[in-house]
Amino acid sequence: MWDYSKTVQEHFLHPHNAGPMDDANAVGEVGSLACGDALRLYLKVSDKGVIEKASFETFGCASAIASSSMLTDMITGMQVDEALKLTNKDIVARLGGLPREKMHCSVMGEEALEAAIRNWKGEPPVPHAQEIGKLVCKCFGVTDAQIIRVIRENDLKTLEDVISYTKAGGSCGECQDEIAEILDAELKNRAEQKKIA
Numbered sequence: 001m002w003d004y005s006k007t008v009q010e011h012f013l014h015p016h017n018a019g020p021m022d023d024a025n026a027v028g029e030v031g032s033l034a035c036g037d038a039l040r041l042y043l044k045v046s047d048k049g050v051i052e053k054a055s056f057e058t059f060g061c062a063s064a065i066a067s068s069s070m071l072t073d074m075i076t077g078m079q080v081d082e083a084l085k086l087t088n089k090d091i092v093a094r095l096g097g098l099p100r101e102k103m104h105c106s107v108m109g110e111e112a113l114e115a116a117i118r119n120w121k122g123e124p125p126v127p128h129a130q131e132i133g134k135l136v137c138k139c140f141g142v143t144d145a146q147i148i149r150v151i152r153e154n155d156l157k158t159l160e161d162v163i164s165y166t167k168a169g170g171s172c173g174e175c176q177d178e179i180a181e182i183l184d185a186e187l188k189n190r191a192e193q194k195k196i197a
Ligand code: FES
Pocket: 136, 137, 138, 139, 140, 168, 169, 170, 171, 172, 173, 174, 175, 176
C-alpha cells in the first residue's frame, strides 16, 4: 500500500473539477492508454489570458487523479504565463508529497498544462513525449529532451529516480543503459557548473 498524504487521499476520494468541459477553449492531452496513464486537461481562458475554469479527465491511479485535481485548483484564476511557470514540484508540494514511484503523475500534470496553453495560443501541440529530441524509451515514448528536462527540474540523481518520474525504463528495461548515460552526463554537467559557481 502506498503512503499517501491526507491531501492526496482527499483529492482522490473527492476530486475537484473532474469531467469534460463543454465550453473549453483549450485542451491538452498527454500519455496514452497504451502506457497505462492518460490525462486530458480542459481550460476556459478569457481574452485577457486568465484561466477562468479548468477540468480534467484521467485514466490513471489515485496519484494521477489527485495531481490533476490539485492542478485544476492551482491554475484557476491564474494568467496563462504564470501558470506556465508551474512545475510538477509545485503540484507535489501542494499535495504534501507523492510516493517516489508515483512522481510521473505530477509530471503528467505539468505536461498537460503546457500542452493546453500551447493549444490556446494556437501553437502546435508538442506534448513532451514528442518534443524535439531522440526517442529513448520506445515502451513509453519518452525522448532524451524530456528525460533531461525532468532530471534538471527535479534534481534527480539515480536511474530509479528517472524511472519514477518519467516511467522511461520501467517496462522492458532495454533503454536503461541509455538513460543511465544521459543521467551520467547531466550529473557531470551539474558538478562542473557547481565548480564554476
Ligand atoms: S524501451 Fe524503455 S522500458 Fe522498454
